[in-house]
Amino acid sequence: DAKTTQPPSMDCAEGRAANLPCNHSTISGNEYVYWYRQIHSQGPQYIIHGLKNNETNEMASLIITEDRKSSTLILPHATLRDTAVYYCIVRVPMNYGGSQGNLIFGKGTKLSVKP
């Protein structure tokens, strides 16, 4: 069973920030939050991950609440090419003793960026 809850769909205007929420209220202390996205007909693509601190890379920012029960993926200036299904996943990393070296995908959020 997926350990995360995401809205099934969201819309965003091109050029605006897209804020994708994820609830993971049962997250344990050694589980990280990962975000992937899947553009139509392509394989999933890694975006970003974090434990408890906010993270930023060239693709997005990840904001994790202090209690770690929820997080938000932020695409600062969404483009049409950001239209995709976004997956929020929690897992223990393999090199931190995770017993399952795999990603379990839920249903994700279908983000539609509109002109």
Add this chain to the structure above:
Amino acid sequence: DAGVIQSPRHEVTEMGQEVTLRCKPISGHDYLFWYRQTMMRGLELLIYFNNNVPIDDSGMPEDRFSAKMPNASFSTLKIQPSEPRDSAVYFCASSFLSGVDRGYGYTFGSGTRLTVV
């Protein structure tokens, strides 16, 4: 790097035939994963390897499915005999242990779309 390479991109076969899907992981990656994606069930992990050894095959649906990794640069997923319900997109992904949490994540291939008629 060319990324994770899967072949063929599309496969149409008749029920009962053997199907072999192929994957070449990224050089230096020591983990390889096979996923299946359908509209009904989403993305499901079938099996994964570490250093060419199968670690967890609990997601393999039944004995008709088998996977091998004879060396670090090649893996196959075989379905024999194939059935219409096997129709799906099959993805291969690779990663390396120390890289997963240094921001590299898993790298997925473009997938093989299998249609069994």
